[in-house]
Amino acid sequence: MKKYDVVIIGSGISSIISGLILTKHRKSVCILEQHYTPGGYTHSFTKNGVMYDTGAHYIGALDKGRPFHTLLTYLDIPMDGLFFPLDRHGYDILEFPSFSVEYACDYEQTISNLSTIFRKESDAIRRYFDYVKKVALQFPTYEYDSSYDEASMQKIMNTSLQDVLDTFTRRPRLQSALAAYCTLHGVFPKDVPFGIHAVVTDSLMHSVHGLRNGGQAFVDALLVRFKNQGGELFMQEKVVDLDIENSLIKKVTTASGKHFIAEWIISGIHPKAIFSFVRKHLKKAFTNRLDNIQESASFLTIYGEFKDVKHFAPLKNYYYFQQESPDKLIEVGTASDTPSCIFLSHPNTLDRKTGQTIIIPAKMEWFKRWENLCSNERKNDGAYNSIKQTIAQKILKTLASRGVSIDSWKTLDISTPITNRDFNGSIDGSAYGIYHSIDNTGVRALGPRTHIRNLLITGQSTLFPGMLGAAISGLRSCGHLIGIRSLLEELKKIQHTNRKG
Ligand SMILES: Cc1cc2nc3c(=O)[nH]c(=O)nc-3n(C[C@H](O)[C@H](O)[C@H](O)COP(=O)(O)OP(=O)(O)OC[C@H]3O[C@@H](n4cnc5c(N)ncnc54)[C@H](O)[C@@H]3O)c2cc1C
Structure with a gap:
């Protein structure tokens, strides 16, 4: 039986990005996917000749020099024809019962749009967005900067969006307009770490793209590269069991009865699903915690x-x-x-x-x-x-x-x-996987490391939701195998060059 360096479970965006990073670093990798279409929530389907996306409607951070663009450049993904820009001057129209406001790919314009409605609060609006911008820059895997301040990270991951909003304004209508992107992580303002809300918001405030031929074309482009680098993809192979000896996974078994072996396993499926296969090897305190984690x-x-x-x-x-x-x-x-x-x-x-x-x-x-x-x-x-x-x-x-x-x-x-x-x-x-409240994120997040020595987990549940969050979670998980510092340095160089150009 072939022994891989890494078997990846699931073919969501986090898994595919992991596969790309690892094969780029000459690891032998296979991806096992249960479904007949790869991509997880990024996959599209066609009905009556019309194509529909399941969970890939728009993406931020794709302009040259922005984090997603940098990651795809690093992975040598040809981006021509995959994406198209939404309206920079107003890509999201938020219709509330008593007012309507547009978010633009420009902090100044968004601040101005909101200030037109909430005139007396214009100073608070500006200070709020300045803070969003500042906080987003602190994430090492978003700005690709390996040096970061642990204490301020702790602060932004332990403070809720609601607490931050309350320091700027007490008007519920304005707070709602500022918290509208809770729709994009699925966590209420009182529960979500401000850090997560800030990154999700900031990623859209510079550039927003739709997927020209749907999420599927994006997934296909990633998989072409993955296969060109020697990666293997097995479809309709649902993982149903993991054999464990001495806290190491020795064998991955799929529903079709096939076995796969590897030095390392990366799981990109829901954490509760992967841990269900190894439950008896986990500490009671951990399984109790897992059982009590709410879903988004x-x-x-x-x-x-x-x-x-x-x-x-x-x-x-x-x-x-x-x-x-x-x-x-x-x-x-x-x-x-x-x-x-x-x-x-x-x-x-x-x-x-x-x-x-x-x-x-x-x-x-x-x-x-x-x-x-x-x-x-x-x-x-x-x-x-x-x-x-x-x-x-x-x-x-x-x-x-x-x-x-x-x-x-x-x-x-x-x-x-x-x-x-x-x-x-x-x-x-x-x-969006697990409910990304303060209790389930930051230092309390599940993974990437687990109690099983050769099992890493990745995906939206381990970092933050959305294609960008899931993709970055893949980068973070691979960092454990390749070295996160060197990965971030390579990405930083590309980002720096692209921003200068
Ligand atoms: C309706 C909807 C709309 C969304 N819109 C957007 C949007 O516009 N923009 C955006 O950025 N994000 C959006 N998202 C969120 C985004 O799609 C997800 O955050 C992201 O795609 C999750 O990726 P992932 O890698 O965590 O894995 P997932 O996409 O969850 O993929 C997991 C994969 O694992 C496979 N799998 C599961 N169990 C097994 C098993 N036992 N064996 C083998 N394979 C298995 C699954 O079939 C799947 O392919 C949306 C989500 C939804 C649901």
């Missing part, structure tokens, strides 16, 4: 098409919030409640045939009745289809009440937390 919310997605996009400017996303209080911003109630937030991906007028998605936060418990049915049974289950349609109608009705015409919308498909769980393996179909 899941999403319900309507895939469809606008017959007529006159309501929407091209190259912009739309968020419709129902609440103007930060503690309610991303609330997930029952299936019959009006959704707290509706996200509408950018209607674009570019040359590709791409549909739009409408996304709301959702819970597995809404669909508990159907969670043990196989996908064909669910497809034919009248009650399941009916609850999906009822929720979709409610969303469209809510949009109509906000002035968005539903006549021009054609629904093609609706996915639920069960769909997410099935194609992605995330627990309860969680969109």
Whole structure:
């Protein structure tokens, strides 16, 4: 049996980035993926000739000299044709019940947009964004700077977004506008470390791109490079067991009965899923902690098409919030409640045939009745289809009440937390993995190292969610095998050259 240097479990963006870094450093690597399409939440699918993204709608930090661009340059990924810029002057339109504001790829413009609405708070708005900028720069794997100040890192990871907001303004409406990107990590302002919120916000404030031919084209480009560097990818190989001796994984077993062996294993699947295979080798205190870690919310997605996009400017996303209080911003109630937030991906007028998605936060418990049915049974289950349609109608009705015409919308498909769980393996179909509260991040984060000596974990649950967060988590995990300092130095050089150019 071939022995690899590294077996990587899962083919989400964090796993593929790990595979690329390791093969670039001449390690022999294979990736094992359970699904028939690689990419995890970055994968796309096509229906009636129209392409849809599952979890890759827009990405930040892709301008030359920004962190994601730097990482892809380092990995020799040809980026031409993969991405296109959204509207720099206003890529996200946040529609609140009593006001609307645009976020732009420019701190000054965003500050000015918000200051026009909250005139008396313009100084607070500026100071808040100055602080976001300053905090984001402190992350070593974001700025690619291996020297960082431990004490200030601790501070920004131990202080909640809500605490920071309270120091700048007490107005709930303004706080909600500043906390709107809680939608992008799924954590309430009172729970999320300010550091995470700052990086997520900063990554979008310089550049925002859509994926020209969907997340799949991006995944495919990464995999071409991975294979060219000698990496191997095995599809429909679901890992079901890990054999352990003396706290070392000796063998990885898949559902098809195949075995894989390696010096190191990197898991890019949900941490609770990987630790379930090695539970008896873990300390009770750790498994108790793991069992009590909350999941991030899941999403319900309507895939469809606008017959007529006159309501929407091209190259912009739309968020419709129902609440103007930060503690309610991303609330997930029952299936019959009006959704707290509706996200509408950018209607674009570019040359590709791409549909739009409408996304709301959702819970597995809404669909508990159907969670043990196989996908064909669910497809034919009248009650399941009916609850999906009822929720979709409610969303469209809510949009109509906000002035968005539903006549021009054609629904093609609706996915639920069960769909997410099935194609992605995330627990309860969680969109962003574990709930990234202060208790689960920073020094208290799970991984990359684990109690199993040759098991590293990566992925959105180990750092922060989003394609950028997951990709950087891959870099961080590989740092344990290759040396994080030298990796950061190589990246820093590229970033420096690109910023000068
Ligand atoms: C609806 C939605 C919209 C989103 N929109 C955006 C967006 O616009 N921009 C953005 O940056 N981020 C977005 N995200 C988040 C982003 O997609 C994720 O943070 C990121 O893709 C997670 O990557 P990952 O590497 O952690 O792994 P995942 O994408 O979770 O991949 C895990 C992989 O492991 C595989 N796997 C699981 N179990 C096994 C097993 N036992 N054996 C083998 N393989 C297994 C799965 O099939 C999957 O391929 C969105 C997420 C969702 C759900």
